[in-house]
Amino acid sequence: MDQLKGHLSIAAAYTIFGLNLVFCKDIANSGTVSPYVLFTLRAIGACALFWLLALLMPKEKVDRRDYPKIAAASLVGLFIPQMTFLMAIAITSAIDTAIIGTLGPIFTMFFAFLFLKEPITGKKAGGVALSFAGILFLIFNSVHEGGAAATSPWGVVLLLVNSLSFSLYLGLFRPLISKYSVVTFMKWSFLFSLLISLPVSFKELVSTDYAAIPTLVRWEIGYLIFFATFVAYFLIPYGQKLIRPTLVSMYSYIQPIIAALVSIWAGVDTLTWQKVLASFLVVGGVVLVSRSRAAS
Numbered sequence: 001m002d003q004l005k006g007h008l009s010i011a012a013a014y015t016i017f018g019l020n021l022v023f024c025k026d027i028a029n030s031g032t033v034s035p036y037v038l039f040t041l042r043a044i045g046a047c048a049l050f051w052l053l054a055l056l057m058p059k060e061k062v063d064r065r066d067y068p069k070i071a072a073a074s075l076v077g078l079f080i081p082q083m084t085f086l087m088a089i090a091i092t093s094a095i096d097t098a099i100i101g102t103l104g105p106i107f108t109m110f111f112a113f114l115f116l117k118e119p120i121t122g123k124k125a126g127g128v129a130l131s132f133a134g135i136l137f138l139i140f141n142s143v144h145e146g147g148a149a150a151t152s153p154w155g156v157v158l159l160l161v162n163s164l165s166f167s168l169y170l171g172l173f174r175p176l177i178s179k180y181s182v183v184t185f186m187k188w189s190f191l192f193s194l195l196i197s198l199p200v201s202f203k204e205l206v207s208t209d210y211a212a213i214p215t216l217v218r219w220e221i222g223y224l225i226f227f228a229t230f231v232a233y234f235l236i237p238y239g240q241k242l243i244r245p246t247l248v249s250m251y252s253y254i255q256p257i258i259a260a261l262v263s264i265w266a267g268v269d270t271l272t273w274q275k276v277l278a279s280f281l282v283v284g285g286v287v288l289v290s291r292s293r294a295a296s
Contacts, residue, residue: 018258134281
């Protein structure tokens, strides 16, 4: 039952992230909010929500020695991944974003092996490879002639840093995350990430013309703050306590599938046999990894 809860929480989080990919691209294209400001707004909103939620829960004491570790986790798991993604989304095509994002489970598998001594079993490697093949199949069969947007080399670098950083977070900080409740860990993580972001975003934060932001973009920013930050980052640490890091990162393959479904719903794409096959490959890979007998 606990594993099922872990799977459902991580699947829900990455479904939220899949929609977030579409919305962040739209926000970036609007040109009204910079990545620095957007990240800080996320940090402010999530920080406030987690601290308010903490008031309704039993007080949990944090070991003084763990504060620097939580600050490091917030840098590696929140600030760097979110900031690099927000900076890259405006200068990278959606297809390249998805391709580079599929490297996450591979990085996580090696970090979990290095830091948590989680064995790389044949089932686990095979599951990662199967899902990776499925997502590449989906991506390359979604290309339309002349439809791919130009990708900056700097955007590729940013997305690689994004994937490496979050994979390192999943592999390195699992013991620390498991030590505290989700709310306690995340309230401190977002507070530290907010403090990290303010020196680089404060000038733009106070000079942004918020009245000029289109109504639709405001709703998308609201989704970004509440669902893609507060809700998703509540679900991820909860799921991390129940299932292995490599399996957590496997669910990142849901994101491009959700993005494709949104495109179909919006009438800018169609459902094809290639997309159905890719979905089966991705799910099959997740199932294969979940059945690996590697120790937690």
